[in-house]
Amino acid sequence: QKEVEQNSGPLSVPEGAIASLNCTYSDRGSQSFFWYRQYSGKSPELIMFIYSNGDKEDGRFTAQLNKASQYVSLLIRDSQPSDSATYLCAVNPGGGGYNKLIFGAGTRLAVHP
Amino acid sequence: EPEVTQTPSHQVTQMGQEVILRCVPISNHLYFYWYRQILGQKVEFLVSFYNNEISEKSEIFDDQFSVERPDGSNFTLKIRSTKLEDSAMYFCASSGTGFGYGYTFGSGTRLTVV
Numbered sequence: 001q002k003e004v005e006q007n008s009g010p011l012s013v014p015e016g017a018i019a020s021l022n023c024t025y026s027d028r029g030s031q032s033f034f035w036y037r038q039y040s041g042k043s044p045e046l047i048m049f050i051y052s053n054g055d056k057e058d059g060r061f062t063a064q065l066n067k068a069s070q071y072v073s074l075l076i077r078d079s080q081p082s083d084s085a086t087y088l089c090a091v092n093p094g095g096g097g098y099n100k101l102i103f104g105a106g107t108r109l110a111v112h113p
Numbered sequence: 114e115p116e117v118t119q120t121p122s123h124q125v126t127q128m129g130q131e132v133i134l135r136c137v138p139i140s141n142h143l144y145f146y147w148y149r150q151i152l153g154q155k156v157e158f159l160v161s162f163y164n165n166e167i168s169e170k171s172e173i174f175d176d177q178f179s180v181e182r183p184d185g186s187n188f189t190l191k192i193r194s195t196k197l198e199d200s201a202m203y204f205c206a207s208s209g210t211g212f213g214y215g216y217t218f219g220s221g222t223r224l225t226v227v
Contacts, residue, residue: 025115032173043219046215046217088215090156099168099169100146100169102158104155106155
Protein backbone atom coordinates (compact mmCIF):
# COMPACT_ATOMS: atom_id res chain seq x y z
CA GLN A 1 0.00 0.00 0.00
CA LYS A 2 1.54 3.28 -1.11
CA GLU A 3 1.13 5.84 1.65
CA VAL A 4 1.59 9.55 2.09
CA GLU A 5 1.76 10.69 5.69
CA GLN A 6 1.22 14.14 7.10
CA ASN A 7 0.80 15.47 10.61
CA SER A 8 -2.87 16.44 10.85
CA GLY A 9 -2.18 19.51 13.00
CA PRO A 10 -3.45 22.04 13.62
CA LEU A 11 -0.21 23.89 13.13
CA SER A 12 -0.68 27.30 14.66
CA VAL A 13 1.69 30.14 13.72
CA PRO A 14 1.54 33.89 14.26
CA GLU A 15 1.10 36.21 11.32
CA GLY A 16 4.42 36.95 9.65
CA ALA A 17 6.10 33.76 10.84
CA ILE A 18 7.37 30.84 8.76
CA ALA A 19 5.07 27.83 8.62
CA SER A 20 6.76 24.48 7.98
CA LEU A 21 4.68 21.59 6.71
CA ASN A 22 6.05 18.09 6.34
CA CYS A 23 5.20 14.97 4.41
CA THR A 24 6.70 11.50 4.08
CA TYR A 25 5.93 8.92 1.45
CA SER A 26 6.42 5.18 1.31
CA ASP A 27 7.02 4.47 -2.37
CA ARG A 28 10.68 5.02 -3.15
CA GLY A 29 9.89 5.01 -6.88
CA SER A 30 7.68 8.09 -6.61
CA GLN A 31 8.31 10.54 -9.42
CA SER A 32 6.90 13.92 -8.55
CA PHE A 33 5.47 15.72 -5.58
CA PHE A 34 2.79 18.32 -5.22
CA TRP A 35 1.44 20.65 -2.60
CA TYR A 36 -2.20 21.62 -2.72
CA ARG A 37 -4.12 24.02 -0.50
CA GLN A 38 -7.72 23.23 0.41
CA TYR A 39 -10.07 25.63 2.11
CA SER A 40 -12.95 24.07 3.99
CA GLY A 41 -15.62 22.82 1.60
CA LYS A 42 -13.58 23.76 -1.45
CA SER A 43 -11.52 21.87 -4.00
CA PRO A 44 -7.74 21.43 -3.81
CA GLU A 45 -5.75 24.24 -5.38
CA LEU A 46 -2.23 23.57 -6.67
CA ILE A 47 0.46 25.60 -4.93
CA MET A 48 3.57 24.06 -6.44
CA PHE A 49 5.31 20.89 -7.53
CA ILE A 50 8.83 19.53 -7.27
CA TYR A 51 10.69 16.69 -8.96
CA SER A 52 14.33 17.06 -8.05
CA ASN A 53 16.12 16.89 -4.74
CA GLY A 54 16.65 20.26 -3.14
CA ASP A 55 14.64 23.42 -2.87
CA LYS A 56 12.22 25.11 -5.21
CA GLU A 57 10.96 28.59 -4.48
CA ASP A 58 7.84 30.34 -5.74
CA GLY A 59 7.03 33.62 -4.07
CA ARG A 60 6.44 33.03 -0.37
CA PHE A 61 6.48 29.26 -0.85
CA THR A 62 9.47 26.91 -0.86
CA ALA A 63 9.16 23.20 -1.49
CA GLN A 64 11.96 20.93 -0.34
CA LEU A 65 12.51 17.36 -1.50
CA ASN A 66 14.80 14.70 -0.09
CA LYS A 67 14.27 11.47 -2.00
CA ALA A 68 16.80 9.52 0.11
CA SER A 69 14.74 10.27 3.21
CA GLN A 70 11.43 10.11 1.30
CA TYR A 71 10.52 13.48 2.68
CA VAL A 72 8.86 16.56 1.20
CA SER A 73 8.24 19.84 2.95
CA LEU A 74 6.59 23.16 2.28
CA LEU A 75 7.71 26.39 3.87
CA ILE A 76 5.42 29.39 3.86
CA ARG A 77 7.21 32.64 4.64
CA ASP A 78 5.47 35.71 6.03
CA SER A 79 2.37 33.67 6.84
CA GLN A 80 -0.94 35.50 6.49
CA PRO A 81 -4.34 34.73 8.02
CA SER A 82 -5.52 33.98 4.47
CA ASP A 83 -3.03 31.08 4.41
CA SER A 84 -5.17 29.32 7.03
CA ALA A 85 -6.27 26.15 5.25
CA THR A 86 -5.50 22.47 4.99
CA TYR A 87 -2.33 21.71 3.04
CA LEU A 88 -2.34 18.47 1.09
CA CYS A 89 0.81 16.67 0.05
CA ALA A 90 0.31 14.56 -3.07
CA VAL A 91 2.67 12.11 -4.69
CA ASN A 92 2.77 10.70 -8.18
CA PRO A 93 3.75 7.09 -7.58
CA GLY A 94 6.09 5.08 -9.72
CA GLY A 95 5.26 1.71 -11.22
CA GLY A 96 2.86 2.79 -13.92
CA GLY A 97 0.64 5.09 -11.93
CA TYR A 98 2.10 7.81 -13.99
CA ASN A 99 -0.81 10.15 -14.02
CA LYS A 100 -2.53 9.69 -10.70
CA LEU A 101 -1.89 11.28 -7.35
CA ILE A 102 -1.91 9.76 -3.90
CA PHE A 103 -2.85 12.33 -1.29
CA GLY A 104 -1.98 12.63 2.34
CA ALA A 105 -4.69 13.47 4.82
CA GLY A 106 -3.47 17.05 5.05
CA THR A 107 -2.12 19.38 7.69
CA ARG A 108 -4.41 22.09 9.00
CA LEU A 109 -2.62 25.42 9.26
CA ALA A 110 -3.98 28.25 11.40
CA VAL A 111 -2.32 31.65 11.09
CA HIS A 112 -3.40 33.97 13.88
CA PRO A 113 -3.07 37.78 13.77
CA GLU B 114 -7.90 31.54 -16.06
CA PRO B 115 -9.29 28.29 -17.51
CA GLU B 116 -11.52 26.32 -15.19
CA VAL B 117 -12.85 22.82 -14.77
CA THR B 118 -16.61 23.12 -14.36
CA GLN B 119 -18.70 20.62 -12.41
CA THR B 120 -22.45 20.28 -12.15
CA PRO B 121 -24.45 20.03 -10.02
CA SER B 122 -22.71 21.53 -7.00
CA HIS B 123 -24.87 19.47 -4.67
CA GLN B 124 -27.00 16.41 -5.37
CA VAL B 125 -29.20 14.52 -2.96
CA THR B 126 -30.34 11.08 -4.04
CA GLN B 127 -32.11 8.10 -2.60
CA MET B 128 -30.13 4.95 -1.93
CA GLY B 129 -30.28 2.64 -4.95
CA GLN B 130 -30.82 5.44 -7.45
CA GLU B 131 -28.49 6.21 -10.34
CA VAL B 132 -26.64 9.52 -10.43
CA ILE B 133 -24.61 11.19 -13.13
CA LEU B 134 -22.05 13.79 -12.17
CA ARG B 135 -20.94 16.10 -14.93
CA CYS B 136 -17.69 17.85 -15.66
CA VAL B 137 -16.38 20.11 -18.39
CA PRO B 138 -12.58 19.83 -18.37
CA ILE B 139 -10.26 22.55 -19.62
CA SER B 140 -10.61 22.57 -23.38
CA ASN B 141 -7.07 21.69 -24.47
CA HIS B 142 -6.47 19.12 -21.74
CA LEU B 143 -6.17 15.48 -22.66
CA TYR B 144 -6.24 13.64 -19.34
CA PHE B 145 -9.30 13.53 -17.13
CA TYR B 146 -9.78 12.23 -13.62
CA TRP B 147 -12.32 11.67 -10.91
CA TYR B 148 -11.43 11.81 -7.24
CA ARG B 149 -13.62 11.68 -4.18
CA GLN B 150 -13.29 12.96 -0.64
CA ILE B 151 -15.45 11.59 2.12
CA LEU B 152 -16.02 14.25 4.76
CA GLY B 153 -12.95 14.59 6.96
CA GLN B 154 -10.94 12.06 4.97
CA LYS B 155 -8.31 11.98 2.26
CA VAL B 156 -8.78 12.85 -1.36
CA GLU B 157 -8.91 9.45 -3.08
CA PHE B 158 -8.20 8.57 -6.71
CA LEU B 159 -11.06 6.89 -8.56
CA VAL B 160 -10.18 6.80 -12.24
CA SER B 161 -8.11 8.37 -14.98
CA PHE B 162 -9.23 8.65 -18.60
CA TYR B 163 -7.22 9.30 -21.72
CA ASN B 164 -7.88 8.90 -25.42
CA ASN B 165 -11.47 7.84 -24.77
CA GLU B 166 -10.66 5.01 -22.46
CA ILE B 167 -9.88 4.34 -18.82
CA SER B 168 -6.12 4.39 -18.27
CA GLU B 169 -6.24 3.44 -14.61
CA LYS B 170 -8.82 2.84 -11.91
CA SER B 171 -8.67 2.24 -8.18
CA GLU B 172 -10.23 -0.55 -6.17
CA ILE B 173 -12.97 1.91 -5.20
CA PHE B 174 -14.04 2.16 -8.85
CA ASP B 175 -16.04 -1.04 -8.99
CA ASP B 176 -18.78 -2.13 -11.38
CA GLN B 177 -21.17 0.44 -9.93
CA PHE B 178 -19.07 3.22 -11.42
CA SER B 179 -18.55 4.19 -15.03
CA VAL B 180 -17.13 7.16 -16.88
CA GLU B 181 -17.88 8.52 -20.28
CA ARG B 182 -16.89 11.33 -22.55
CA PRO B 183 -20.11 11.58 -24.54
CA ASP B 184 -19.01 14.54 -26.68
CA GLY B 185 -15.99 16.77 -27.12
CA SER B 186 -16.49 18.71 -23.95
CA ASN B 187 -18.24 16.73 -21.20
CA PHE B 188 -16.83 14.06 -18.93
CA THR B 189 -19.26 12.18 -16.72
CA LEU B 190 -19.16 9.86 -13.74
CA LYS B 191 -22.12 7.54 -13.30
CA ILE B 192 -22.93 5.64 -10.15
CA ARG B 193 -25.51 3.00 -11.01
CA SER B 194 -27.00 2.13 -7.65
CA THR B 195 -25.92 4.53 -4.95
CA LYS B 196 -25.10 3.42 -1.43
CA LEU B 197 -24.96 5.47 1.75
CA GLU B 198 -21.17 5.18 1.71
CA ASP B 199 -21.01 6.88 -1.68
CA SER B 200 -21.84 10.16 0.07
CA ALA B 201 -18.79 12.32 -0.56
CA MET B 202 -17.42 15.26 -2.47
CA TYR B 203 -16.55 14.20 -6.01
CA PHE B 204 -13.88 16.17 -7.81
CA CYS B 205 -13.21 16.15 -11.51
CA ALA B 206 -9.74 17.18 -12.68
CA SER B 207 -7.91 17.55 -15.93
CA SER B 208 -4.33 17.94 -17.04
CA GLY B 209 -2.53 18.75 -20.25
CA THR B 210 0.11 16.71 -22.03
CA GLY B 211 2.61 17.48 -19.29
CA PHE B 212 1.09 15.73 -16.32
CA GLY B 213 3.96 16.80 -14.19
CA TYR B 214 2.47 20.24 -13.92
CA GLY B 215 -0.33 18.85 -11.81
CA TYR B 216 -4.03 18.91 -12.25
CA THR B 217 -6.65 21.57 -12.15
CA PHE B 218 -9.56 20.45 -10.00
CA GLY B 219 -13.16 21.44 -10.47
CA SER B 220 -15.14 22.90 -7.61
CA GLY B 221 -16.71 19.56 -6.83
CA THR B 222 -20.12 17.95 -6.50
CA ARG B 223 -21.31 17.12 -3.02
CA LEU B 224 -23.27 13.87 -3.28
CA THR B 225 -25.54 13.01 -0.40
CA VAL B 226 -27.19 9.58 -0.44
CA VAL B 227 -30.17 9.23 1.90
